[in-house]
Amino acid sequence: MSAAWRSIFTYNKFAQITARAVRQSLKEEQRIAAEKRGLTAVRYQQWESGQGGAQVVLSEELAAKSS
Numbered sequence: 819m820s821a822a823w824r825s826i827f828t829y830n831k832f833a834q835i836t837a838r839a840v841r842q843s844l845k846e847e848q849r850i851a852a853e854k855r856g857l858t859a860v861r862y863q864q865w866e867s868g869q870g871g872a873q874v875v876l877s878e879e880l881a882a883k884s885s
Contacts (some may be wrong), residue, residue, distance in 0.1 A: 829864065840852075841853060859875060859876075861874065861875050862874055862876065
């Protein structure tokens with residue numbers, strides 16, 4: 819019975835649902851801190867001839883495109 823969710827959700831979806839439930843059950847201060855930890859920033863950097871180029875933050879790039 820403990821793996822009944824497997825027929826409905828993938829593991830990643832199950833983990834996402836349970837993490838959201840835990841964050842929502844926390845007190846306000848702890849909830850805000852947990853939500854901040856849950857944010858993901860993706861950066862990448864183009865390398866040529868052993869030299870790293872400028873780092874590009876993907877979330878800022880997406881925000882600029884949508885505005």
